[in-house]
Amino acid sequence: MRIDGMAYRTIWPDGEGVVAIIDQTRLPHDFAVVRLTSLEEAAHAIRAMLVRGAPLIGAAAAYGVALALRADPSDRGLEQACATLLATRPTAVNLRWALERMRALLAPLPESQRVEVAEAEAAAIADEDVEINRSIGQHGATLIRAAAARKAPGEPVNVLTHCNAGWLATVDWGTALAPVYAAFEQGIPLHVWVDETRPRNQGASLTAWELKHHGIPHTVIADNVGGHLMQHGKVDLCIVGTDRTTATGDVCNKIGTYLKALAAHDNGVPFYVGLPSPTVDWTIADGVREIPIEERDGREVSELTGRTADGRIETVRVTPDGSPVANYAFDVTPARLVTGLITERGVCAATRDGLLGLFPERR
């Protein structure tokens, strides 16, 4: 996507042994590119969420393996790199998917070939992600077009989204926001309700920043507003991303997604999920019981960081000293609350049959 007229992806090779990323912890106030040169730096970037979002985590892990092999291309080096990267974040299954793909390709190769092949495979994973998301955009835009047809001419379609599943969460385009970008390019009038997404505010900080740069009408709302808007007919459809979706269509996504799905169900608002196929965990069937939910540092809840009027970035505490906090980062929306999954191969029901209809090779 374009920032001030310049085309960017979220991750790219930047010379011999260097991988560049956009530091998302500094957005929206500061656009900074960080250069990664080692396994440790790549692992830190994922763990500390300089890069985040399931598809981007996968691509970053693949590049992390390539960086690690430059220092140690041995079998032990490969295993250690995969283990270190796998431990960075537990919920997004794209991490495991990318590492298994890298290991399967690299392990049989002689050490002398591993760096070159690893770099090419990481680039292939990144390119594939862009194409997958472009297709999700095209399929999802038909849903937005259908919603527009039910409205008065020129009246915008109101889309509600949670967290950031835009281009910053992927290599490019995004998953939940890819249909929004595609519909906007097609000239469909639309407006996006952006959940702030406490505690880390990916909606307020990242989604709003993306949409603003793209010129897409949007409004940031507190996390608890969505139900009220749906009761008053101000949401035409919800589209969210996912960090792991079961083979039966249960969707794990940023904490708070489940409550939005409940409100959507109660109000007859369609609830769609942008789902790249590497985010399907074909090995599990019960999302609530089987998906590991990341628990993060409580300070993400007890503190807030933002820009002061005189331009300084400051962190302040919002809870009483000594009050315990809990920080669950994801929740699971049962498949019965999901209207449809928008994949790169089309839109399907959130069921095993729906997914297998589009991905028959998984039978």
Ligand SMILES: CSC[C@@H](O)[C@@H](O)C(=O)COP(=O)(O)O
């Ligand atoms: C295309 S991204 C889908 C999800 O990864 C996104 O909605 C999300 O929950 C991201 O979580 P994050 O904790 O910011 O990595």
